[in-house]
Amino acid sequence: ETAVFQTPNYHVTQVGNEVSFNCKQTLGHDTMYWYKQDSKKLLKIMFSYNNKQLIVNETVPRRFSPQSSDKAHLNLRIKSVEPEDSAVYLCASSRLASQNTLYFGAGTRLSVL
Amino acid sequence: QQQVRQSPQSLTVWEGETAILNCSYENSAFDYFPWYQQFPGEGPALLIAIRSVSDKKEDGRFTIFFNKREKKLSLHITDSQPGDSATYFCAASGTGNTGKLIFGLGTTLQVQP
Secondary structure, three states, rough: OOEEEOOOEEEEEEEOOOEEEEEEEEOOOOOEEEEOOOOOOEEEEEEEEEEOOEEEEEEOOOOOEEEEEEEEEEEEEEOOOOHHHOOOEEEEEEEEOOEEEEOOOEEEEEEEE | OOOOOEEEOOOEEEOOEEEEEEEEEEEEEEEEEEEEOOOOOOOOOOEEEEEOHHHHHHHOOOEEEEEEEOOOOEHHHEEOOHHOOOOEEEEEEEEOOOOOOOOOOOEEEEEEE
C-alpha cells in the first residue's frame, strides 16, 4: 500500500528551465529524504529533513533546493536544470532519523533535453 | 569511490534454485545493513536487515550472512521464484549517522521459470 506519494511521475523539460517535484507521506513519520537514482541505478542521498529541519545536505549543486512546509511534505525545486540532472528522484520517509526503515515513493523520472 | 560494493551486477537462476548476492563495505563504523528490493517503476522497499552484532538474519526464504572481520555480507534467496526477479540493493549506515544510508549499485536478479 502506497504511503509516500510523489508527483509528477514523469517530467520532460529543457535545459535551463525550473522544475518542482512534490512529495507527501501519510505515515506520520518525522524524517523525510530526497534520493537521486541515476542511470546506473546508484541511489544517492541529497537531503533529509527531521521535523521540518534540514539535517543532511549532501554536496549537491546549489540549483537544488528542498522545501518543507510541514513534516509530511518535502518538495524539491531545481532551478535551471542541466542534462546531468536527468534521473529518477525518490522521496522517502522514516520514523526516526537514524537507522530506521526507509519507505520510498515510486519516484519522479526527470528527462532534460 | 564506492563505499558499498555489490556483486555480481546481474544474476540469473532457475526457479527453485538458491540465489546468492554479495556485498562488501569499507567503513568499519557501519553497523546496520539493510537490503532493499526494487521492481521496475517502483521505489525500493526494505526486504531484510541485519546489525553488526549478529552474523545471521533469517526471514522466510531470505537470509543474510554477515562476516564482520572480512566486512562482507551476502543475501541468500532459497527456492527462488519468478516474482523475486528485481534489483537488490545492499546498504549500510553507522550509529548516529542521521539515517544516511550508503547504497551499493545493486544486483539485478532474474529468476527463470
